[in-house]
Amino acid sequence: MHTPSQKFLSKLGVAEPADPHDEKPLDNRRSFLKRTLGGLALGGFMFSPLEDTLAFSTSKVNRTSAPSDLKITDMRYAIGMNSTGRCPIIRIDTNQGIYGLGEVRDGASWRYALFLKSRILGMNPCSVEMIFKRIKQFGFHGRQGGGVSGVEMALWDLAGKAYGVPVYQLLGGKYRDRVRLYADTPEVEDPTEFAAKLKDRLEGKGYTFLKMDFGIELLKNTPGALVNDNFWDVGRQWTNQPMTYGATEHPFTQVQITPKGLDILAQRISQVREAVGYNIPLASDHYGHFDQNNAIRLGKAVEPYRLAWLEDLIPWKFTEQWKQITNAIDTPTLTGEDIYLKEEFIKLIDAHAIDLIHPDLATAGGILETKRIGDYAEEKGVAMAMHFAGLPVSFMANVHCAAATQNFVALEHHSLDVPYWNSLVKSDKPLIEKGFAIVPDKPGLGIELNDEELKKHLAPEDKSYFAPTPEWDDNRSWDRLWS
Structure with a gap:
C-alpha cells in the first residue's frame, strides 16, 4: 500500500523510495530527494503547495528563453565578402544570451541597419511586427531597404529560437x-x-x-x-x-x-x-x-x-x-x-x-x-x-x-x-x-x-568582427510621421 508521500512523488514522476525493509530507508529517501530536488527539506517538500514544489523542482531546468521577458540589448555587425561584393551580417543580442542573425542586402552599407539600433533597444524582439512598423519608414527601394530587411530577419531568428521552432512555423x-x-x-x-x-x-x-x-x-x-x-x-x-x-x-x-x-x-x-x-x-x-x-x-x-x-x-x-x-x-x-x-x-x-x-x-x-x-x-x-x-x-x-x-x-x-x-x-x-x-x-x-571561416573572408577595409557599437545607442531624432 502506497503512503500519501509515495503517491505525491509518483504524480511528480519521481521514482518510488527504497524498500522499507532496506537498512536506513529514511536516510536513503532523504539522500534521493536531496539529489533530485537540489536540497529541498523533506518536510518542506511534502507539505508545500504543489505549484511551489513544481516551481522549485524545475528551477534549474535549462529553458531556451522566457519570450515575454526578452529585451534587445545590442546590435553588432561583420562584413563578409561574396562574388557580388560586400554582404554585412548583423547580430541582435538580448538580455537572455540568445541572439538573432540577419543580413543587409548585398552591396549595401551596414549603416542602414545600425542606424536602426537606437530605435529598437529595449524592445522585445518577438514583437516582430511592432518593431517592423516602427522602423519601416527608414527603408527605401534598392539597397536602402537592406537595413530594415536585415533587422527583420534577425528578429525572426530570435523569435524562432525563443519559442524553439523554425521560422517557417x-x-x-x-x-x-x-x-x-x-x-x-x-x-x-x-x-x-x-x-x-x-x-x-x-x-x-x-x-x-x-x-x-x-x-x-x-x-x-x-x-x-x-x-x-x-x-x-x-x-x-x-x-x-x-x-x-x-x-x-x-x-x-x-x-x-x-x-x-x-x-x-x-x-x-x-x-x-x-x-x-x-x-x-x-x-x-x-x-x-x-x-x-x-x-x-x-x-x-x-x-x-x-x-x-x-x-x-x-x-x-x-x-x-x-x-x-x-x-x-x-x-x-x-x-x-x-x-x-x-x-x-x-x-x-x-x-x-x-x-x-x-x-x-x-x-x-x-x-x-x-x-x-x-x-x-x-x-x-x-x-x-x-x-x-x-x-x-x-x-x-x-x-x-x-x-x-x-x-x-x-x-x-x-x-x-x-x-x-x-x-x-x-x-x-x-x-x-x-x-x-x-x-x-x-x-x-x-x-x-x-x-573561423567567416573571419577569413571579411571586407578588406573593415576587419572588425561583431565589435561593440555604442556610438549607435542614442536616438537623437523625433521620427513620428504624424502630429
Missing part, C-alpha cells in the same frame, strides 16, 4: 521540405565556354533551373549592332557615376539594337539551348539600358527559345511601359528585386503589367513582408520567383519564406563558384543538395556562423 507552416534553386551564370564572352559552364551546373551540380545573361555589352565591339553606341559606352552597365550610361535609366539612353545585333543575341541563346536542351527552364537577365520599344523587339526575337522569363528589361517603376511589353510578347516578363514593401508590387500585379514577381527579401522588407507579397500575388494568379545574391544568413531567410509560400517557383543562387560559401555557417543539414535548398528543422533560421 511562425509563418504558418511549410508547403515544401526542399526549395528549388535556379543557378545564375554571369556572362562569359566565349559562347562555347558559357554553354559549357551552364551544362556543368546541370550535370555536375545537379541544378534543374538556369539563368543566363545576354545583354548588349556583348555587342560593344561589333560594328553595326547598336545605334547610339558612339555616345554611350555600353560596356559600363555597372557604373553609377552621374550622367554615365550605367546611371542613366533605360528610356533616356535612346540606344537601339539593330537587326544584326538581335541576330547575334538570338544566336547566343540558340547555342545555349542546344547545349542544355528544352526540358530545362532557362531564364535571362542583364540586357543593358534601352527603352520599351527595343525591349519588345528583343522579346520577339527570342520567343522561339521559350525562356522562363525576361528579367528587368526596364526599371520596375514604369508600370505602363511594363504592361506594353508584357502584352506585346509571348515570353513571360518579371521584375521586382529592387522594390521595397508590398505597395509597389500591388501596383504591378493589379495592372497585369508583369507575368511573375521577383522580390529580393533583403530589400523587400524581410521575411514576413515577402511572404505577404507572394500571398497577394497568388490571389491574383501571379507566381513568385525570388532574387538572392548574398551570404548563407540571408539565403536561409529566403528558404524559410519560400517554404511557407505556396506560389513560389524558384530561388536564385548566385554563388555557385564561391568555394567557401557553404562553409560560412554551421547547420545540422546540408544547405544545398543537387539544386535544392534543404529546409531546416532547427529553431530560428536553423544556422549558426562558422566564426
Whole structure:
C-alpha cells in the first residue's frame, strides 16, 4: 500500500523510495530527494503547495528563453565578402544570451541597419511586427531597404529560437521540405565556354533551373549592332557615376539594337539551348539600358527559345511601359528585386503589367513582408520567383519564406563558384543538395556562423568582427510621421 508521500512523488514522476525493509530507508529517501530536488527539506517538500514544489523542482531546468521577458540589448555587425561584393551580417543580442542573425542586402552599407539600433533597444524582439512598423519608414527601394530587411530577419531568428521552432512555423507552416534553386551564370564572352559552364551546373551540380545573361555589352565591339553606341559606352552597365550610361535609366539612353545585333543575341541563346536542351527552364537577365520599344523587339526575337522569363528589361517603376511589353510578347516578363514593401508590387500585379514577381527579401522588407507579397500575388494568379545574391544568413531567410509560400517557383543562387560559401555557417543539414535548398528543422533560421571561416573572408577595409557599437545607442531624432 502506497503512503500519501509515495503517491505525491509518483504524480511528480519521481521514482518510488527504497524498500522499507532496506537498512536506513529514511536516510536513503532523504539522500534521493536531496539529489533530485537540489536540497529541498523533506518536510518542506511534502507539505508545500504543489505549484511551489513544481516551481522549485524545475528551477534549474535549462529553458531556451522566457519570450515575454526578452529585451534587445545590442546590435553588432561583420562584413563578409561574396562574388557580388560586400554582404554585412548583423547580430541582435538580448538580455537572455540568445541572439538573432540577419543580413543587409548585398552591396549595401551596414549603416542602414545600425542606424536602426537606437530605435529598437529595449524592445522585445518577438514583437516582430511592432518593431517592423516602427522602423519601416527608414527603408527605401534598392539597397536602402537592406537595413530594415536585415533587422527583420534577425528578429525572426530570435523569435524562432525563443519559442524553439523554425521560422517557417511562425509563418504558418511549410508547403515544401526542399526549395528549388535556379543557378545564375554571369556572362562569359566565349559562347562555347558559357554553354559549357551552364551544362556543368546541370550535370555536375545537379541544378534543374538556369539563368543566363545576354545583354548588349556583348555587342560593344561589333560594328553595326547598336545605334547610339558612339555616345554611350555600353560596356559600363555597372557604373553609377552621374550622367554615365550605367546611371542613366533605360528610356533616356535612346540606344537601339539593330537587326544584326538581335541576330547575334538570338544566336547566343540558340547555342545555349542546344547545349542544355528544352526540358530545362532557362531564364535571362542583364540586357543593358534601352527603352520599351527595343525591349519588345528583343522579346520577339527570342520567343522561339521559350525562356522562363525576361528579367528587368526596364526599371520596375514604369508600370505602363511594363504592361506594353508584357502584352506585346509571348515570353513571360518579371521584375521586382529592387522594390521595397508590398505597395509597389500591388501596383504591378493589379495592372497585369508583369507575368511573375521577383522580390529580393533583403530589400523587400524581410521575411514576413515577402511572404505577404507572394500571398497577394497568388490571389491574383501571379507566381513568385525570388532574387538572392548574398551570404548563407540571408539565403536561409529566403528558404524559410519560400517554404511557407505556396506560389513560389524558384530561388536564385548566385554563388555557385564561391568555394567557401557553404562553409560560412554551421547547420545540422546540408544547405544545398543537387539544386535544392534543404529546409531546416532547427529553431530560428536553423544556422549558426562558422566564426573561423567567416573571419577569413571579411571586407578588406573593415576587419572588425561583431565589435561593440555604442556610438549607435542614442536616438537623437523625433521620427513620428504624424502630429
